[in-house]
Amino acid sequence: MLRLEPRKEPSRLMVWATPPAAVLLTLVFGMVLFAALGKDPLRTVEIIFVEPLLSPFSRAELLVKAAPLVLIGVGLSLGFRAGVWNIGAEGQFIIGAVAGGAAGLAVYDTPGLWVLPMMCAAGMLGGFAWAMIPAILRIRFNTNEILVSLMLVYVAELWLSALVGGPLRDPEGFNFPESRLFHDSATMPILIEGTRAHVGVLVALAVAGLAWLALQRHVFGFSLKVMGQAPRAARFAGFSERRAVLACMGVSGALAGLAGVFEAAGPVGQLVPGLPAGYGFTAIIVAFLGRLHPGGVVLAGGVMALTYIGGESAQLEMQLPAAAISVFQGMLLFFLLGADVFVNHRLRLRRAPATESA
Amino acid sequence: MTALLEVEGLTKRFPGVLANDAVSFAVERGQIHALLGENGAGKSTLVKMIYGSMRPDAGAMRLEGQPYAPTDPGAARRAGVGLVFQHFSLFDALTVAENVALGLPPEEAGADLAERIRKVSAAYGLPLDPERRVGELSVGARQRVEIVRCLLQRPRLLIMDEPTSVLTPQEVGQLFRTLRQLRDEGVSILYISHKLDEIRELCEAATILRHGRVTGRCDPRSESARSLAEMMIGQELAATRPLSAAPGEVRLTVRGLSLAADRPFGTALRDISFDLRAGEILGVAGVAGNGQDEFVEALSGERRAQHEAIRLDGAPIGAFGPDRRRRLGLCVAPEERLGHAAVPDMSLTENAILTARRRARLASRGGVLRLGAAARFARAVVERFDVRTAGVEHAARSLSGGNLQKFVVGREIMQNPAVLVVAQPTWGVDAGAAAAIRQALRDMAEAGAAVLAVSQDLDELMEISTRFAVMAGGRLSAPRPMAELSVEEIGRMMGGTGGEVAHAEA
Structure with a gap:
């Protein structure tokens, strides 16, 4: 089972890596959206x-x-x-x-x-x-x-x-x-x-x-x-x-x-x-x-x-449609805030304490 | 017949402090057993080990003769040990029954729960409506929720941690009746308190802790409040070296300071009056939650008072905020370091700017920060008070509690205030650093500053104070010169109910 664990100190790397990551995710899912249209x-x-x-x-x-x-x-x-x-x-x-x-x-x-x-x-x-x-x-x-x-x-x-x-x-x-x-x-x-x-x-x-x-x-x-x-x-x-x-x-x-x-x-x-x-x-x-x-x-x-x-x-x-562009812009904020979770938390696999991905 | 709970040689060490040093005692079946001691004597640590939320470094426990080593509170509850916390862990938005259900194992929290709550609360004189929302309940009723939650699991040992500190006298009376009824049914109760009269009224046995060690065992019913106080506070007064400077002119005057409580569990300040002179250290003792936080906030300016109620060098300052008071020479080091005295994620340099920007000129008149000067000031504090840190650019929260405390107290001292108010100056600081902070406070007073120290550590106050007062129920007793006070008198001042003690002495 996956679970989020708070980090002791916020990750400096993540603070600056999340905006580009959010842009990238928006691109990927934007492409899915456009394809679906x-x-x-x-x-x-x-x-x-x-x-x-x-x-x-x-x-x-x-x-x-x-x-x-x-x-x-x-x-x-x-x-x-x-x-x-x-x-x-x-x-x-x-x-x-x-x-x-x-x-x-x-x-x-x-x-x-x-x-x-x-x-x-x-x-x-x-x-x-x-x-x-x-x-x-x-x-x-x-x-x-x-x-x-x-x-x-x-x-x-x-x-x-x-x-x-x-x-x-x-x-x-x-x-x-x-x-x-x-x-x-x-x-x-x-x-x-x-x-x-x-x-x-x-x-x-x-x-x-x-x-x-x-x-x-x-x-x-x-x-x-x-x-x-x-x-x-x-x-x-x-x-x-x-x-x-x-x-x-x-x-x-x-x-x-x-x-x-x-x-x-x-x-x-x-x-x-x-x-x-x-x-x-x-x-x-x-x-x-x-x-x-x-x-x-x-x-x-x-x-x-x-x-x-x-x-x-x-x-x-x-x-x-104009709405598609609005959705696209909204996705950017959504992914940014979502990715922000990882600034202060790390993802852990519960039953295997050694593995970690964040 | 073996005792219900036997504790043998329980030891727990924290960095820099031995919280419990080979503590041994036994609670008999159907006994109300008092655990008596000052704050910081090690009572809470001991309770946490019995309740399984902390493991002992050494020693062993037996419950009904069987080895007992709970790994977590759940294990303790299954073994029949219940704990009613001093601070309740209830959700305001949920009903009584829902709150109780959350604390029970799932198989216990069935549909008939409300009915069982009614039954238990009726049987033990604990009036409770399972459908009411906890947010609407009084403090006493919230405590009843916690007690009922424990009783539903039919404990053999019930631990009550400072249960009366939030209750009205009527509620205390009701609680005592409930506890006696439980005792008569064979439940053992470990009753933690520092209130001497209560313990003499309720308990049949007492174990007294001081500095993590058992310093006395007795039957409190046959002891006087004085003898209990002696065991609790200690016979020997710490050797006080009187300050060389004679008290000078009055710097801070407080007259009739009253403030309503501004939060639940807060304490209203009632008619506080005292003078603080240059060259003296006024020690304010008292059990936490008797208005100390509100008192310090009223002095710092975080809460505004009547303008005339507080005067600094004769001029009223009661309506001024913290910034203005600091500029006039009143500095404060509050108790809570992270989030109050310091911003956790900011560097020591930035935390120096937080309170010292005026007096240490860390910002220009126009408000432009002098970062170089701020770093120098922070480094000076770090050096003089031996703060262990890799550098002043590191975040406050990276420091250990004791080191941050040294930084916070040092930051105020190095601003050379006319009046320094400091709350719990050495809370969580190791012995060497504590001595250094106390010496710095004495040096300040000798140099002509007026110091007010609020502390729960009586030994500390006896060591540094020139005058002594006690805060209880939002009132401050009349300060008295430390040199004139005996341990019995301090005990009497602490006990609050002077009549009870006087009666015992007669």
């Missing part, structure tokens, strides 16, 4: 994982997709380290896009260099405020921030639809529920000429660097780690749990809001009901796949962006 599994995997890397255009698209994932994922990973579970980054992303977009539309006729920074500030404020709702409810009434932040995603989606169908609707847009296209000075500067890759990519990298510094070199990051690993020691050290909840929710909300502005003012160029593309949820996978480490999150953001781009081409070329 009647598609050529090898060709599908090639489209998803290899082809996007070959053309300059899709390489740039990778950056477009990875930037918001990294931006949100870094923010979430701070909270996840401290046991603050912001699951509603998607909602904060939407409110950030709405707040930033509305600010940009409000000054539609007065262009200037200050417009974009102001939109970013408004978007971060929007995301921050949206995240404060579950944060304050948790520290005041001990509610569960997982549920509250998740429910607020759907509220945010309804706000977006209501606003683009009402006050923010394009007056010359034939009553389509869309805002005007943003003015030139309200759109993201392009990083690589002729593509959609914008300066948000650089911002995401800078944020990841800052988060790394905070975690390695600052009392704030230190306090988050202590809180996640030993809550009682954190209290003894004098780290306030309420402050950590507010800070983690606030930072992750603001970063999700910023990602929302980047998306609206970048590739989309206006506010539309279809703006949210699930970045807020996918970023949860990115955070865990990246081991809650900013460097890891950058890598994981790249991998997930790959499945987005490749998934889209697979839908076009192989007529794969």
Whole structure:
């Protein structure tokens, strides 16, 4: 009989080996899934994982997709380290896009260099405020921030639809529920000429660097780690749990809001009901796949962006249903968490104590 | 007629400590036999060996004349030995009957179990409803569940480990009636306690343990509380070298500190008042669970008190958190090392940052960590307190308990606090290291710091304290100078019920 035995110390090798192993397992079972759908599994995997890397255009698209994932994922990973579970980054992303977009539309006729920074500030404020709702409810009434932040995603989606169908609707847009296209000075500067890759990519990298510094070199990051690993020691050290909840929710909300502005003012160029593309949820996978480490999150953001781009081409070329791609992405988190068991446990055969496999 | 249980020369050694040293005693049939001793005297180790959860290094046991060497608790239960733990092992979400079933062999846990529980509980005056969820039960009722679970297996020997520490006086009375009824039916009971009056009331024989050795056997009914206390604590007072410095000005003032219990099994603090002066060591004795944890948390700032109730150098600090109190000069080393005083998976360097970041300047004002300074500080603690570790970059949990204790206490001492509160300073530390920690505490006091030591080790407190107080039921007795106290007086303070002892002396 097989049984799991706790390890004395977590295996260092396993900590870093599980993400690649999870990717590999996802590939294998993804191929089974594609085969079951009647598609050529090898060709599908090639489209998803290899082809996007070959053309300059899709390489740039990778950056477009990875930037918001990294931006949100870094923010979430701070909270996840401290046991603050912001699951509603998607909602904060939407409110950030709405707040930033509305600010940009409000000054539609007065262009200037200050417009974009102001939109970013408004978007971060929007995301921050949206995240404060579950944060304050948790520290005041001990509610569960997982549920509250998740429910607020759907509220945010309804706000977006209501606003683009009402006050923010394009007056010359034939009553389509869309805002005007943003003015030139309200759109993201392009990083690589002729593509959609914008300066948000650089911002995401800078944020990841800052988060790394905070975690390695600052009392704030230190306090988050202590809180996640030993809550009682954190209290003894004098780290306030309420402050950590507010800070983690606030930072992750603001970063999700910023990602929302980047998306609206970048590739989309206006506010539309279809703006949210699930970045807020996918970023949860990115955070865990990246081991809650900013460097890891950058890598994981790249991998997930790959499945987005490749998934889209697979839908076009192989007529794969969109749900298959979602399942594929979900499998990645499933296998990662499953493989994590082996970081802290080893597998043993009961009747033969000498044999061991882990 | 042979005794029911005979224990001969039972010895158990742990690294650095001889927990049981050739312990011998016998429990007769139908006898309530007391096992008396201070915390750390070796009672729990002895019980674990009798109950089969630990094997002796040497010695032998006989049950009804037959060799008895249980390999696990199941074997002990099959041989007719039952144990009611001090801390219950019950599932809140399950009913009484389900909890009982979990502790029984499968063939015993049949459909008629609820009926049998009702029968047993009625027969022994242990009111219990098998359908109730355990989470809704009082502490006393939970203990009844454990007792009924034992009785269903018709034990010949029932071991009760500190059964009254969580009970109300009425529940204690009921429990004693049950135990006497069992005795009258021929069941032997091994009753473990440190409460002298209870033992004198209930038990017909007593074996007294001290430092792992049997130091006395008697019939407690014909002994006074004083003589029992002497056997338990020991005649000779450890030779105390008085601290050379005379007590200076008051550093810490506590007045009317009261706090409600914040968890089940917690103890409320009731109206605690004392002064702590520079240059003195106040020893606070008492049996675990009488409010010591809450007391230390109230002093550290983990639990906030009324602002005026705690003053440091005259200024109120009761509403301040741990960080602010530390900055003002109040450092604390709590009892639980892993997960409270230290983060298990973090390095010693990071654990130095945990509490010393302000006073030892391991972080800048803006909060930027000084990792080099932190490593140097951790290395200094390791060197001065002889912490055995391969390096300060190793995780706290890789250290042995004693070595981590040295690190934790050393980390607070090296911050040169004005007031140091330390709980169980030498718990689990080997003798040499314990002496070093005690000396460091004395040195601190001589250098002008005020030290408060909470400990269950009376010998330790008698050795280092200049004043002495006892914590019981969330109250602190008025501190008295150690030099004026005799062993009898300490015993009386520990026994709690002063009237009973006074009566015995009359």
